Amino acid sequence: MEKFEITILGCGCAVPTVLHNPASQIVNIREKLAMIDCGEGTQMQMRLNKVGFQKLRNIFISHLHGDHCFGLIGIISSMGLLGRVTPLHIYGPQNLGELLKMQLRLFCEGMEYTVEFHPVPTTEYQLIYEDRSMEVYTLPLKHRIPCCGYLFKEKPTLPHIRREMIDFYNIPNVYINNIKNGADWVMDDGTVISNDRLTTPPSPTRSYAYCSDTAFKPDLQQYLDGVDLLYHEATFGKEREERAKITYHSTAEQAAIMAQSCHAKQLLIGHYSAHYTDVAPLLEEAKAIFPNTIAAHEGMKIKL
Amino acid sequence: MEKFEITILGCGCAVPTVLHNPASQIVNIREKLAMIDCGEGTQMQMRLNKVGFQKLRNIFISHLHGDHCFGLIGIISSMGLLGRVTPLHIYGPQNLGELLKMQLRLFCEGMEYTVEFHPVPTTEYQLIYEDRSMEVYTLPLKHRIPCCGYLFKEKPTLPHIRREMIDFYNIPNVYINNIKNGADWVMDDGTVISNDRLTTPPSPTRSYAYCSDTAFKPDLQQYLDGVDLLYHEATFGKEREERAKITYHSTAEQAAIMAQSCHAKQLLIGHYSAHYTDVAPLLEEAKAIFPNTIAAHEGMKIKL
Numbered sequence: 001m002e003k004f005e006i007t008i009l010g011c012g013c014a015v016p017t018v019l020h021n022p023a024s025q026i027v028n029i030r031e032k033l034a035m036i037d038c039g040e041g042t043q044m045q046m047r048l049n050k051v052g053f054q055k056l057r058n059i060f061i062s063h064l065h066g067d068h069c070f071g072l073i074g075i076i077s078s079m080g081l082l083g084r085v086t087p088l089h090i091y092g093p094q095n096l097g098e099l100l101k102m103q104l105r106l107f108c109e110g111m112e113y114t115v116e117f118h119p120v121p122t123t124e125y126q127l128i129y130e131d132r133s134m135e136v137y138t139l140p141l142k143h144r145i146p147c148c149g150y151l152f153k154e155k156p157t158l159p160h161i162r163r164e165m166i167d168f169y170n171i172p173n174v175y176i177n178n179i180k181n182g183a184d185w186v187m188d189d190g191t192v193i194s195n196d197r198l199t200t201p202p203s204p205t206r207s208y209a210y211c212s213d214t215a216f217k218p219d220l221q222q223y224l225d226g227v228d229l230l231y232h233e234a235t236f237g238k239e240r241e242e243r244a245k246i247t248y249h250s251t252a253e254q255a256a257i258m259a260q261s262c263h264a265k266q267l268l269i270g271h272y273s274a275h276y277t278d279v280a281p282l283l284e285e286a287k288a289i290f291p292n293t294i295a296a297h298e299g300m301k302i303k304l
Numbered sequence: 305m306e307k308f309e310i311t312i313l314g315c316g317c318a319v320p321t322v323l324h325n326p327a328s329q330i331v332n333i334r335e336k337l338a339m340i341d342c343g344e345g346t347q348m349q350m351r352l353n354k355v356g357f358q359k360l361r362n363i364f365i366s367h368l369h370g371d372h373c374f375g376l377i378g379i380i381s382s383m384g385l386l387g388r389v390t391p392l393h394i395y396g397p398q399n400l401g402e403l404l405k406m407q408l409r410l411f412c413e414g415m416e417y418t419v420e421f422h423p424v425p426t427t428e429y430q431l432i433y434e435d436r437s438m439e440v441y442t443l444p445l446k447h448r449i450p451c452c453g454y455l456f457k458e459k460p461t462l463p464h465i466r467r468e469m470i471d472f473y474n475i476p477n478v479y480i481n482n483i484k485n486g487a488d489w490v491m492d493d494g495t496v497i498s499n500d501r502l503t504t505p506p507s508p509t510r511s512y513a514y515c516s517d518t519a520f521k522p523d524l525q526q527y528l529d530g531v532d533l534l535y536h537e538a539t540f541g542k543e544r545e546e547r548a549k550i551t552y553h554s555t556a557e558q559a560a561i562m563a564q565s566c567h568a569k570q571l572l573i574g575h576y577s578a579h580y581t582d583v584a585p586l587l588e589e590a591k592a593i594f595p596n597t598i599a600a601h602e603g604m605k606i607k608l
Contacts, residue, residue, distance in 0.1 A: 015382045016348050040378040041345040044320050066381040066411050074344040077370040078319045095410060102406055106399060107370050 002030050002157055004206050004304040006229065009045035011270030011296035013235055014067050016040060019277060021298055022067035023270075025231070026051050027152055027208060030133045035059040036150055036210050042071035043078055049299055053079050054086070058129060060136065061092030062212060063122070063147035069096065073103045080111035087114045091128060091136075093146045094119045122146040125223050139223055141214035143248045149211040151223060159199035169193055206304040209264075212271050215245065216254035224262035228304045231296070232258050233271035234282050240275070249273075252282040256289035270296035306334045306461055308510050308608040310533065313349035315574030315600035317539055318371050320344060323581060325602055326371035327574075329535070330355050331456055331512060334437045339363040340454055340514050346375035347382055353603055357383050358390070362433060364440065365396030366516060367426070367451035373400065377407045384415035391418045395432060395440075397450045398423045426450040429527050443527055445518035447552045453515040455527060463503035473497055510608040513568075516575050519549065520558035528566035532608045535600070536562050537575035538586050544579070553577075556586040560593035574600035 005028045012020025022039020026046075033055045035042075046053065053075070061069050072090070079088065090100065097117045104115060120128050120138050123146075129136035132155065139149035158180040166176065171185055179185065185193040209224050212233035224230060235249035244251050250258075252269055259267035267290050272279050279295050286293040294302070309332045316324025326343025330350075337359045339346075350357065357379070365373050376394070383392065394404065401421045408419060424432050424442050427450075433440035436459065443453035462484040470480065475489055483489065489497040513528050516537035528534060539553035548555050554562075556573055563571035571594050576583050583599050590597040598606070 015385050016351070016378075018348075018351050021348075040375065041348055044322075044325075044345055047320070047322050064410055066378060070378045070381070071344065074320075074370060074374045077374070081319050099406060099410055102403060106368055106403055 001203050002154075004029050004154055004208070006208060006231075006268075006302045006304070007049060007051065008270070008296045008298060008300040008302075009042055009049060009051075010037075010039050010298060011272065012039075012067070013271045013273050014065075015274055016067070017274050020272060020274075021045055022070070023062075023212065024071065025210065026056075029152065029154060031055070032057055032131070032133055034136070034152070037062055037068040037212075038071040038075060039067045040070040040074075043075045045298065046075075053082060054084055056088070057086070058089045058091065058136075060120075060129075060150045061090065061096055062141070062149060062210070063093060063143060063145055064096055064099075065145065065213070068213075072100075073107060076104070076115055077107055077111075080108055080113065084113045087116055089116050089118060089129075091118045091120050093122050093148070120148060122148040125151075137223070139209065139211060139220060141211060141220075142217045143213045143215065147213060149209060149214070149220075151210075151227070152208045154205040154207065156205050157202045159195075159202050162198055162200060165193075165198050169198075171198075208304060211258070213249060215248040216250050216258070218258075218261065220258060221262040224258075224264065226263050226265075228265045229268055229302060230259050230262065230264040230266070231268045231270060234269035234286060235271050235273045237276070237282050237285055240273075252285040253289060256286040256293060259286075259290040259293070264290075265292070266302075267293040268296055268302065269293060305507050306458075308333050308458055308512070310512060310535075310572075310606045310608070311353060311355065312574070312600045312602060312604040312606075313346055313353060313355075314343050314602060315576065316343075316371070317575045317577050318369075319578055320371070321578050324576060324578075325349055326374070327366075327516065328375065329514065330360075333456065333458060335359070336361055336435070336437055338440070338456070341366055341372040341516075342375040342379060343371045344374040344378075347379045349602065350379075357386060358388055360392070361390070362393045362395065362440075364424075364433075364454045364514075365394065365400055366445070366453060366514070367397060367447060367449055368400055368403075369449065369517070372517075376404075377411060380408070380419055381411055381415075384412055384417065388417045391420055393420050393422060393433075395422045395424050397426050397452070424452060426452040429455075441527070443513065443515060443524060445515060445524075446521045447517045447519065451517060453513060453518065453524075455514075455531070456512045458509045458511065460509050461506045463499075463506050466502055466504060469497075469502050473502075475502075512608060515562070517553060519552040520554045520562070522562075522565065524562060525566040528562075528568065530567050530569070532569045533572055533606060534563050534566065534568040534570070535572045535574060538573035538590060539575050539577045541580070541586050541589055544577075556589040557593060560590040560597060563590075563594040563597070568594075569596070570606075571597040572600055572606065573597060 010021030232255035314325030536559035
């Protein structure tokens with residue numbers, strides 16, 4: 001199966017602590033790397049986790065709270081110093097563009113690559129990025145300031161070759177790409193071996209949804225049905241539900257209710273408040289409702 | 305002796321590595337904390353090194369390269385989230401003010417404390433800060449962009465009390481402050497014990513100079529004569545002297561020549577290029593000229 005892997009660089013909240021770095025994740029789909037959010041210190045976390053700077057093509061920022069974007073200018077600047085020439089694309093709410101413009105002017109004069117900013121809508125579900133491997137959609141979240149999540153959908157891959165049939169009909173290797181792309185095989189005597197005898201269907205496409213920061217927002221479910229992995233913030237436990245409401249965050253229980261209602265295959269919780277030096281109670285709270293829950297930690301890799 | 309202590313939070317250069325954090329130091333003079341430079345991740349380094357956020361009064365920024373200031377907005381923001389009410393004063397080159405203004409607008413709305421920016425001259429030696437314990441002067445450095453170092457001078461303390469004389473004359477404790485401030489003691493029979501018999505002179509005042517980033521600049525010597533501790537950047541070794549010249553940095557040898565010419569009591573080198581995974585050769589190079597040299601590392605504390 002082709003690669004679809006999430007790496008957690010940071011899953012803390014608001015103020016960095018000795019336990020957690022602020023928000024940042026890497027989504028690797030077929031060796032194309034995207035970043036979601038970029039709190040302070042993300043570039044150091046990339047180094048610690050051996051994530052190549054130059055393989056990063058797109059950065060998606062959820063909102064303009066510092067724990068989700070203060071590391072951006074550092075990464076942009078370091079990539080320039082390291083000799084990047086490939087353009088970098090940054091997606092985020094409108095006013096991130098204004099900040100980037102000033103920072104690029106003050107800190108990145110003479111840099112050999114370009115940074116292209118793409119404003120994204122934070123109040124609707126919209127396709128904002130597409131390449132041969134994936135589509136990325138915004139997810140409208142509910143926070144104190146404009147904020148969106150991101151849904152990564154893998155595009156279908158080609159069918160799998162049935163190696164034993166290829167061998168049986170003595171089909172040369174040079175012809176395999178054609179078969180993957182749907183061609184039949186014609187034998188020397190004119191017999192046609194139809195494509196469906198030579199291949200099995202492609203692997204089902206996978207998807208990953210990032211929902212942070214947000215108050216509990218039941219209508220998100222409509223965009224997330226059957227998602228393979230749902231990252232949903234769980235800033236607080238149930239005992240701080242009132243605090244979650246006031247600050248437009250979610251509890252671990254609410255994250256689990258969302259996972260359940262959208263039939264997610266797995267739930268990943270994070271964005272823990274600094275109150276929780278041990279996140280086990282948050283994990284237990286979510287598991288009570290949605291058993292297939294895991295708790296994010298820095299350096300964690302999850303293969304879909 | 306009253307406290308005068310430097311803590312190294314970061315002594316790397318340009319791009320953060322797994323070995324070094326970007327530039328930042330804490331100067332603690334009599335429990336008043338000042339920060340010099342604030343590269344990305346400085347707030348995490350403060351936590352790791354148990355430096356209290358709320359004790360920090362002033363931040364001095366040398367220049368607008370990212371490795372010296374990308375961490376500033378993170379610290380400002382975290383202090384707000386942690387409930388700071390005391391104003392924070394930031395000193396630095398003029399255009400830092402423009403950046404701070406936008407960042408404060410975007411990220412710090414409703415914060416309960418004020419951030420006051422004080423532009424400093426980068427081309428002259430000038431007193432820019434003074435309180436009961438210290439004076440801070442700018443040091444004009446020579447870099448690719450406007451850049452200044454900072455000289456911290458302790459103000460004289462009060463004379464030391466000669467405990468044995470106090471006991472001998474049975475002087476009550478409530479009177480000791482007066483004696484420290486110069487009063488004589490009058491005995492019951494009218495005999496005057498002059499102050500110089502009751503005290504010894506105050507400890508000599510101490511000073512600390514921070515010179516980073518800079519090309520070798522011999523005329524700095526005039527401001528630094530007899531400095532107790534000189535931090536001088538040593539980005540490169542002698543074998544990269546040409547590279548140092550082009551990039552307006554110094555070699556370890558040049559740092560040592562400066563220490564020697566200004567009769568510094570001790571030299572502290574840092575701001576190592578990422579080329580040097582082992583800084584021992586830089587230290588050896590400096591020691592060959594100025595033996596009392598030490599090499600900075602993250603977490604290092606130096607008492608003056």
